[in-house]
């Protein structure tokens with residue numbers, strides 16, 4: 445099952461499923477926000493029994509398009525949670541944009557499924573709750589994020605205490621060499637030009653602010669149980685080394701590859717089995733020179749903001765995430781400047797970062813809503 449089937453990760457997941465073939469992976473259900481045409485064509489190709497749209501306005505159109513096909517169409521009140529609870533599927537790929545996948549992820553965990561998470565916002569906003577729910581119900585949480593997939597591959601066979609540090613690699617984004625003033629005034633068109641990866645709009649802006657890496661530090665903390673202070677970031681413009689794991693004995697392990705999300709997707713789907721791929725391969729003799737440098741937290745304050753929210757715990761990471769989603773939305777609509785994204789997130793953390801303890805879904809969703817409203821109101825009155 446793929447939640448967010450028509451987006452960048454969703455379509456690449458279907459490409460992996462197509463290559464694996466029906467003997468190894470079958471699609472039970474697919475969802476999209478509102479791209480009915482693509483969703484219906486995917487459902488037909490892969491024989492999905494259920495499809496859903498989260499933008500209910502498109503529900504009647506979806507149902508009319510599928511009339512007589514036998515495919516069950518859903519929309520309305522939280523269709524993702526209903527899909528994620530279906531007993532017919534054993535694996536759920538969560539690839540919806542932003543924190544919208546939170547309730548569905550928890551439902552998939554309660555059903556004891558394998559949950560392959562591309563939507564890192566879910567683990568940022570509610571990592572403690574998601575990991576606890578997964579543990580209690582025998583669900584597996586596997587990463588689709590390339591850095592976390594790299595770490596996951598490196599630590600197979602390790603005891604948790606064997607890991608001393610994680611070093612997440614970051615491309616540095618399109619503004620790696622820009623001055624602070626240039627970055628402040630960057631336009632959406634500038635920020636959407638990612639140097640090494642082709643991705644959805646929100647994550648591409650997060651890569652330009654480095655908030656993506658800040659969110660990934662929190663994501664890695666929950667996935668691998670490593671303390672936040674033992675998770676570092678290193679800028680690596682070539683995006684060939686997908687992350688490092690430093691072992692307690694000092695060995696530094698890494699996974700290398702060309703930037704193509706279909707490999708981490710396949711690894712999450714087929715683990716612990718390995719299957720062939722016909723993806724382009726990295727040849728050691730053609731790697732050339734790889735460079736690594738410290739991130740500049742003055743020019744990229746998002747890293748410090750994420751660390752601050754992660755250390756504060758409770759609802760602070762949910763506030764960070766929601767404020768960032770709202771601020772990135774405002775930036776893409778031309779309503780705030782690029783430098784404003786981190787200023788809005790910092791202001792939201794100051795105002796709401798310690799509102800409550802963040803142990804329940806209700807507390808997290810309330811903090812999320814408040815932070816979005818706070819940022820939207822700031823943008824409107826600026």
Ligand code: MG
Pocket residue numbers: 589590591592660
């Ligand atoms: Mg990543």
